[in-house]
Amino acid sequence: MTAPSGRTGRPPLTEARKAEIRLEIARAAVELFVSQGVAATTGEQIGQAVGVSARTVWRYFPSKESCVRPLFSAGIDVIAARLREWQPGRPLEELFTPGLLTATGPDGATGTALVRLTRTEPGLRAIWLQTYDEAEPAFARALATRAGLPADDLRPMIQAAMLNAALRAAVERFAWRASGVGADGATDAVTRETTGEAEVAETMRSALAIAAEGIS
Template sequence: MTAARGRTGRPPLTEERKAAIRLEIARAAVDLFVAQGVAATTGEQIGQAVGVSARTVWRYFPSKESCVRPLFSTGIDTIATALRQWRPGRPLEEAFDHVWARDAALPGPDVGALLRLTRSEPGLRAVWLQTHDEAEPAFARALAERAGLPADDVRPAIRAAMLNAALRAAVEHHAYRTTEPGADPATARADLAATLRTALAVTAAGLT
C-alpha cells in the first residue's frame, strides 16, 4: 500500500501575516517615494527593501502607487465602530476621544509624508481619494445602524459624506503644515488629534 503523500511546500499564509506583509510593502514604498520620487521607484526596489520579490509585490498590489493604500485605509473600521457606539445626545467629537487617545489609531508620520507627496503625484492622490471613496459606505452603514434607518435611506449617506470630507480635510490640513523634520512625534500626534476633534465639532451640526 502506498502511503498518502503529505502536503509539501510552505504552509499558506494567515490573513494576519498577509496584512503584515502589505503594511511592510507600504512603508517601504513610502520611504522610497519620499527619498527618490515615485517615477524613479521600481517594484524591484520596493521588494528588495522588504526582502521579497517584485512578483510578490505585484501579487498584493496592482501598481506601485497602490502599495501605499494600507497606510491610507488604517482606521476605517475603527471609525465605523465608533460611529455605531456614538451615544445619543453626546457631541460627535466625544465619540472619538477614546480613538484619538490611541497612537495606533492616528495616521503616523509616514502618512503625513505621503499626503505631502499627493500634491505633486497624481497617482498617489488618486489612491488617497479612492480610499476615502470606499470608506464612505462603511460610515453610512454605521450611521444608519445607529439611527435605526434602512440601508438605502439617503440621510446616512449624506451624513457619511460630510463626515468623510471633514476627516480627510483635517488630516490633509495637519499634514500640509507639518513639514518640519525632526518634529516631536508626541506634539505632532496631539496636534493631529486636536485638528480632527475640531473637524468633527464643525461637522456635528449637520449630523445631529
C-alpha cells in the same frame, strides 16, 4: 512504493500573515516614496526593503502607488466601529483621540509627508481619494445602525458624506500646514517640521465640530 500523499513544500500563508506582508510592503513603500520620490522608487527596491521579491510585491499590489493603500484604509473599520458606539448627546469630535490615530493610517512625520505627496503625485492622489470613496458607505452603514435606520436612508448617507469630507479636509490641511505651504500654495506663517498625533487629532476634532454644526 506508494508516493506520500498530501501537500509538500511550504505551508500556505494564513490570511493574518498575508495582511502583515501587505502592511510591511506598504510601510517600506512609504519610506522610499518620502525619501527618494515615487518616480525613483521601483518594485525591486520595495521588495528588498521587506525581504521579498518584486514578484511578491506585484502579487499583492497592481502598482507601486497602490502599495500605500493598507495605510490609508486601515482606519475605516475603526472609525465605523466608533460611530456605531457613539453615545447620544456626546459631541462628535470626542470620537477622535490621539491614541486612535495609530490605528487609522500613517502617523508621524512620514505619514504627513505621504499625505503631502498625494497633492503632487496623481497615482497616490487616486489611491487617497478612492480610500475615502470606499469609507463613505461604511460610515453611512454605521450611522444607520446607530440610529436604527435602513442602510439606504438619506440622513445617514448625508451625515457620512459630511463626516468623510471633514476628515479628509482636516488631514490634508494639517499636512499642507506642516510643510509650511497653505492649500493655495502660499507659504504658511506657521511652519512645523515635526508632526504629532495630538495636533492631528485636534485638527480632526475641530473639523468634526464644524461639520456637526451643519450648514446654516
